[in-house]
Amino acid sequence: MFVSKYMPVRLHISHKKNFFLLAGFSILIVFVSISLAVYTITNTNQSINYLDRSHDINLRIERIMSLLKDAESGQRGYIATHQFTFLDANRKAHFEIEVAFNKLYKQIEDDTFQHHDLGLLKTQITEKLGLLTEGKRYIDEVNVIDDQLKDLMLKDKYLMDDIKHRINEIERAEQANLTKIRDKTFTNAELSIYIIVLTCGLSLVLLISLLIILNREYHAKLEIEKELMASRSLLEQQVYKLNSSNKELEQFAYVASHDLQEPLRKIISFSEKIEVKLNRYNDEDTSNYLRRLNKSADRMRTLINDLLNYSRATRALDTNEDVHLEMLFKFIVEDLEVAISSKNIKINIGSLKSINGNNTQLRQLFQNLLSNALKFNHSAVPVVNIWGETYTEKDVKQNEWGKGFNLKYDTYYCIFINDNGIGFESEYLNQIFIIFQRLHGRSEYEGTGIGLAICKRIVENHEGFITAESTLGKGATFIVGLPKKI
Amino acid sequence: MDKKTEEKHCIIVADDDTDDQFMLKEAFSSLNFDREICSVENGEELLDFLNKKGKYNVASLPIPKLILLDLNMPKIDGRQCLRMIKANKEFSKIPIIIFSTSNNPEDISQSYELGANSYIIKPYSYNELVEIIDIIKKYWFSIVKTP
Numbered sequence: 125m126f127v128s129k130y131m132p133v134r135l136h137i138s139h140k141k142n143f144f145l146l147a148g149f150s151i152l153i154v155f156v157s158i159s160l161a162v163y164t165i166t167n168t169n170q171s172i173n174y175l176d177r178s179h180d181i182n183l184r185i186e187r188i189m190s191l192l193k194d195a196e197s198g199q200r201g202y203i204a205t206h207q208f209t210f211l212d213a214n215r216k217a218h219f220e221i222e223v224a225f226n227k228l229y230k231q232i233e234d235d236t237f238q239h240h241d242l243g244l245l246k247t248q249i250t251e252k253l254g255l256l257t258e259g260k261r262y263i264d265e266v267n268v269i270d271d272q273l274k275d276l277m278l279k280d281k282y283l284m285d286d287i288k289h290r291i292n293e294i295e296r297a298e299q300a301n302l303t304k305i306r307d308k309t310f311t312n313a314e315l316s317i318y319i320i321v322l323t324c325g326l327s328l329v330l331l332i333s334l335l336i337i338l339n340r341e342y343h344a345k346l347e348i349e350k351e352l353m354a355s356r357s358l359l360e361q362q363v364y365k366l367n368s369s370n371k372e373l374e375q376f377a378y379v380a381s382h383d384l385q386e387p388l389r390k391i392i393s394f395s396e397k398i399e400v401k402l403n404r405y406n407d408e409d410t411s412n413y414l415r416r417l418n419k420s421a422d423r424m425r426t427l428i429n430d431l432l433n434y435s436r437a438t439r440a441l442d443t444n445e446d447v448h449l450e451m452l453f454k455f456i457v458e459d460l461e462v463a464i465s466s467k468n469i470k471i472n473i474g475s476l477k478s479i480n481g482n483n484t485q486l487r488q489l490f491q492n493l494l495s496n497a498l499k500f501n502h503s504a505v506p507v508v509n510i511w512g513e514t515y516t517e518k519d520v521k522q523n524e525w526g527k528g529f530n531l532k533y534d535t536y537y538c539i540f541i542n543d544n545g546i547g548f549e550s551e552y553l554n555q556i557f558i559i560f561q562r563l564h565g566r567s568e569y570e571g572t573g574i575g576l577a578i579c580k581r582i583v584e585n586h587e588g589f590i591t592a593e594s595t596l597g598k599g600a601t602f603i604v605g606l607p608k609k610i
Numbered sequence: 611m612d613k614k615t616e617e618k619h620c621i622i623v624a625d626d627d628t629d630d631q632f633m634l635k636e637a638f639s640s641l642n643f644d645r646e647i648c649s650v651e652n653g654e655e656l657l658d659f660l661n662k663k664g665k666y667n668v669a670s671l672p673i674p675k676l677i678l679l680d681l682n683m684p685k686i687d688g689r690q691c692l693r694m695i696k697a698n699k700e701f702s703k704i705p706i707i708i709f710s711t712s713n714n715p716e717d718i719s720q721s722y723e724l725g726a727n728s729y730i731i732k733p734y735s736y737n738e739l740v741e742i743i744d745i746i747k748k749y750w751f752s753i754v755k756t757p
Contacts, residue, residue: 255693374688378714385711386627388734389711389733390629390733392734392736393633393734393736393739396735397736436714
């Protein structure tokens with residue numbers, strides 16, 4: 125029953141370990157997914173930027189080309205017509221090409237290869253523009269289209285071809301770059317998709333696992349709670365049963381001892397009446413029997429009375445009354461006055477504090493202890509010393525008599541009752557507190573063996589302790605510790 | 611004066627134990643007690659006696675001057691009986707002595723709370739019983755005045 129009760133607890137602990145492992149893994153995967161997404165988006169952005177750049181470069185180069193062609197056809201028109209209006213394009217080309225190149229340089233700053241090509245292109249274009257200017261100056265000076273001019277124009281044409289060729293190359297290189305980057309982007313994107321799908325799938329699996337664990341955890345918890353409730357109610361039932369059976373037992377002891385008294389009373393009373401009548405006949409034998417009968421009846425009466433007291437001592441009464449110990453001992457000494465004076469016993473009562481407890485029960489407790497101290501004392505100068513001291517739990521345990529005590533409270537008020545009587549051997553310490561246990565024959569000492577058992581019950585009612593220290597023939601010290609509650 | 615001599619007085623002993631009744635009667639007679647000792651065996655009979663009902667519905671019933679009441683009896687027990695008698699205006703003035711074997715403090719205090727006039731624990735010895743009865747006789751019938 126107990127094994128099954130603790131099984132879910134063990135499961136619970138292993139779940140906890142798994143739970144944290146999975147949760148940690150999930151968080152890691154989420155981080156990986158996020159960084160991958162950021163990386164892919166940045167990559168795509170770069171591609172788009174590059175695309176824009178290539179487009180711009182192409183447009184600019186086209187523009188340069190067109191300006192150059194305009195300049196060329198303007199020069200040709202001027203040579204043919206000498207109209208200055210044809211030279212406008214040339215002037216415009218000079219200026220705009222310069223601006224376009226500045227912008228181009230800025231755009232391909234990080235591309236050393238293109239940079240180099242662009243430098244060459246610029247040199248060629250400058251040369252071309254120079255050639256156009258030279259052709260114009262030549263026609264201004266000579267005004268005839270001769271072979272030298274034709275050579276110049278032919279050189280101009282070849283240069284133009286070279287320029288076109290270079291421009292093509294630049295555009296092709298740009299295109300190749302673009303393709304490379306686009307391919308890379310596509311590959312990245314494709315890979316990203318795979319990875320994202322994979323991580324999402326993994327996350328999903330982890331999430332489901334976590335949910336399963338949580339669910340199991342929840343059910344295990346429910347199970348434990350249910351078992352806890354069950355065992356609690358079982359405990360309550362058992363406590364109730366125990367309480368009622370204790371009460372019944374107490375009631376039984378009480379009723380039994382009470383009802384036993386009734387017939388006994390009759391025996392004693394009628395035997396007394398017989399005794400009176402018998403005295404007239406002077407029958408020594410019968411009188412002897414009757415005396416023995418009376419003695420037995422008397423002893424039974426004491427036993428029943430003690431048993432009644434014992435059953436009463438088991439009752440948990442209010443243990444929170446103010447008990448004035450000095451006063452209590454004064455009353456007890458008064459009660460035992462006959463025994464004290466007949467044995468001429470000196471009783472020293474030291475300082476005693478007031479404590480909390482049940483007055484009736486504590487009176488019974490100390491009366492029993494004191495009457496034992498009187499009863500078992502035959503010394504020439506019999507003395508009983510009584511005193512009290514406050515002990516902490518630690519103090520108690522440091523004493524020989526307090527070793528191994530299981531104490532519930534921090535502070536105890538200890539009452540010592542010490543005598544110089546017959547004492548007992550320390551090996552009998554545990555026996556003396558058991559009901560009907562006696563260390564001496566009845567002919568030696570009277571008693572039923574209930575007195576110290578009652579003391580023990582009373583002390584237990586008060587959640588305290590009782591013990592004794594003794595050496596045979598050298599007296600005994602009984603110690604009663606009563607807790608200071610708060 | 612004449613009327614007083616006509617009145618018969620008695621002590622009621624309410625106890626289910628016939629031995630106890632016997633013993634009490636012996637004790638009273640050993641002391642030459644001149645009033646009648648009437649015995650009843652339970653609370654019901656006691657109440658019948660007081661109310662002159664049932665078998666006690668007779669003209670010549672003596673007037674109870676004292677009740678010795680046991681606590682543990684069948685039918686209506688001593689505690690209930692005590693409560694009922696003390697709640698009745700007519701009977702509440704009759705002194706009641708609880709005569710029980712119980713030395714339980716709760717029984718003792720409860721009895722006084724319910725209006726008992728004394729609480730005596732039945733002694734073990736007959737001689738002691740005679741001493742107690744002697745004191746009861748002197749106290750309730752010579753020393754104190756009762757209605």
